[in-house]
Amino acid sequence: MVNLQLASFLLFVSCIHFISSHQRIYCVIKTFGQNLATRALTVHQTWANRCDKHVFLIATNLTKWNNTILPILNLFDVGDNYVELSIKVFDAINLIIQQPQPYDFDWLLMADDDTYIIMENLRQLLYETSEPLAFGHVFAPNNGAPVHLSGGAGYVINTVALKRMLPNLQTTCSQWYVPGMEDVYVSRCLQHLNVTLDGAIDGLHHRFFPLELLSLYYMEYPQWYLDYNTLKTYPGFDCCSTQSISFHYMTREWMNLIEWTRYLDETK
Numbered sequence: 001m002v003n004l005q006l007a008s009f010l011l012f013v014s015c016i017h018f019i020s021s022h023q024r025i026y027c028v029i030k031t032f033g034q035n036l037a038t039r040a041l042t043v044h045q046t047w048a049n050r051c052d053k054h055v056f057l058i059a060t061n062l063t064k065w066n067n068t069i070l071p072i073l074n075l076f077d078v079g080d081n082y083v084e085l086s087i088k089v090f091d092a093i094n095l096i097i098q099q100p101q102p103y104d105f106d107w108l109l110m111a112d113d114d115t116y117i118i119m120e121n122l123r124q125l126l127y128e129t130s131e132p133l134a135f136g137h138v139f140a141p142n143n144g145a146p147v148h149l150s151g152g153a154g155y156v157i158n159t160v161a162l163k164r165m166l167p168n169l170q171t172t173c174s175q176w177y178v179p180g181m182e183d184v185y186v187s188r189c190l191q192h193l194n195v196t197l198d199g200a201i202d203g204l205h206h207r208f209f210p211l212e213l214l215s216l217y218y219m220e221y222p223q224w225y226l227d228y229n230t231l232k233t234y235p236g237f238d239c240c241s242t243q244s245i246s247f248h249y250m251t252r253e254w255m256n257l258i259e260w261t262r263y264l265d266e267t268k
């Protein structure tokens with residue numbers, strides 16, 4: 001009898017622990033119709049499967065001949081191009097925030113189809129809080145452009161912050177709901193709503209990276225990165241946090257290689 005009580009107590013404790021620590025992540029991957037069969041498919045077959053749910057964001061008329069198996073969020077009133085990416089992302093967030101509450105996720109992740117996310121490390125970062133919060137790679141441009149989260153590195157926004165966008169973004173962030181730099185405009189909207197933009201710094205290092213792993217390893221930085229970066233840089237594997245979460249400009253081969261090495265032992 002005592003053992004039974006102890007067992008149910010332990011079960012109860014571990015359930016509480018599970019409930020408070022498991023943050024549900026809804027991943028939205030920005031892509032284009034013409035990338036569905038290539039980059040998007042690889043993302044779907046690799047890291048996106050570790051999201052609690054995920055969709056690929058496109059704005060393309062699909063037919064039955066496209067034969068896609070991917071989960072898709074399709075927007076029809078916007079061009080499937082880079083110039084209108086800000087509109088596409090605002091449209092998507094607008095649809096997502098207007099779902100009935102309570103939401104079935106705790107964090108919304110926005111990433112590109114050439115971003116690789118190490119989901120375990122992202123999960124380690126996220127926690128339940130009543131503060132409106134967004135994590136990502138915080139750029140502090142020295143050319144006068146505003147502080148913002150890098151789009152390529154991916155960023156996560158909690159539902160506390162998303163609820164501040166209600167009733168809709170046309171009302172709460174209308175001045176940025178226009179064609180332009182998606183990451184700058186989403187960041188401006190978040191700042192306007194007093195959402196904290198957190199750079200997820202791990203001691204000396206970033207955890208979200210807007211560059212590909214080898215550029216960081218060899219310190220082959222494009223000038224814009226040097227202009228935007230806020231931390232000292234180091235060569236080799238000192239480039240990056242051991243708890244790194246994301247890398248940008250990752251090829252399909254890179255993604256498959258990481259999967260193979262990290263998850264080789266996993267029974268599928």
Ligand SMILES: *[C@@H]1O[C@H](CO)[C@@H](O)[C@H](O)[C@H]1NC(C)=O
Pocket residue numbers: 032033034036060061062063065066
């Ligand atoms: C969908 O299929 C049609 C017909 O084969 C093709 O013209 C179109 O490019 C495809 N669209 C995408 C996004 O792959």
Ligand SMILES: *[C@@H]1O[C@H](CO)[C@@H](O)[C@H](O)[C@H]1NC(C)=O
Pocket residue numbers: 060061
């Ligand atoms: C998609 O379909 C709609 C409705 O049929 C049409 O108005 C629009 O021009 C189409 N867009 C593209 C990119 O073909």
Ligand SMILES: *[C@@H]1O[C@H](CO)[C@@H](O)[C@H](O)[C@H]1NC(C)=O
Pocket residue numbers: 164192193194
């Ligand atoms: C953000 O903070 C400012 C200054 O404290 C305040 O005036 C404003 O109402 C806040 N906005 C929101 C949406 O909380």
